[in-house]
Amino acid sequence: MDDDGTKDDDKDETEDEKAERQFNEMVAMADRSLNRFNSGPAEVRDATIAEYIETGVLNPETAQVDEIETTMVEAAFALHAEREVFKPLGLTSAQYSTYVDEADMPALRRALVAGDWGTLHRHAQAVAAHIAQHGDSNADLY
Incomplete structure (x- = not known):
């Protein structure tokens, strides 16, 4: 450790390497949370997944896990x-979300839960193609 409290190795990391390390740490924490969740009762898992698919909310009470764990899993996803x-594809999540019909969200969430x-x-590719052809406007998309 240096005087400023950082590890010597941390100072040698590039910004990309640091971001990659932090991402990997978050994924590892999310994986541990998911493993704990998956080892729980099937009824709890099924209810949690059904609620998430329908509402888009990962409810810690339904999942019977700490709120920080649901936050970590959502952030990792x-x-x-x-x-x-x-x-x-040259998109941001905020940009992509403006092109998603709310009626499609349950199907997209179901695919994500299934690991698809x-x-x-494919949906994001279609959005990127639309933007390339029509500019960043979804006025005539639906």
Whole structure:
């Protein structure tokens, strides 16, 4: 440790390396939370998943886990989508969300819960193609 409280190794990291390390730490914490959740009663898991698919809210009371755990899982999912799906297509999650019909959200959430990132990726590709063809306006999208 240096006088400023940082590890010597931390100072040698580039910003990208630091972001990658922090992302990996968050994913590891989210994985531990998901493992605890998955080891719980099936009724709790099923109710939690059904509520999330319908409402988009990961409710810690329904899941019977700490609020910090649900926040961590949501953040890990959001970061994964941002880094692995939206950014490579030139999108941000905020930009993408303006192109999603609210009626499609339960199906997209169901795919994510099932681990089907391909559905989100295909949908994001369609959004990126729309923007490339029509500009960043979704006035005539629906």
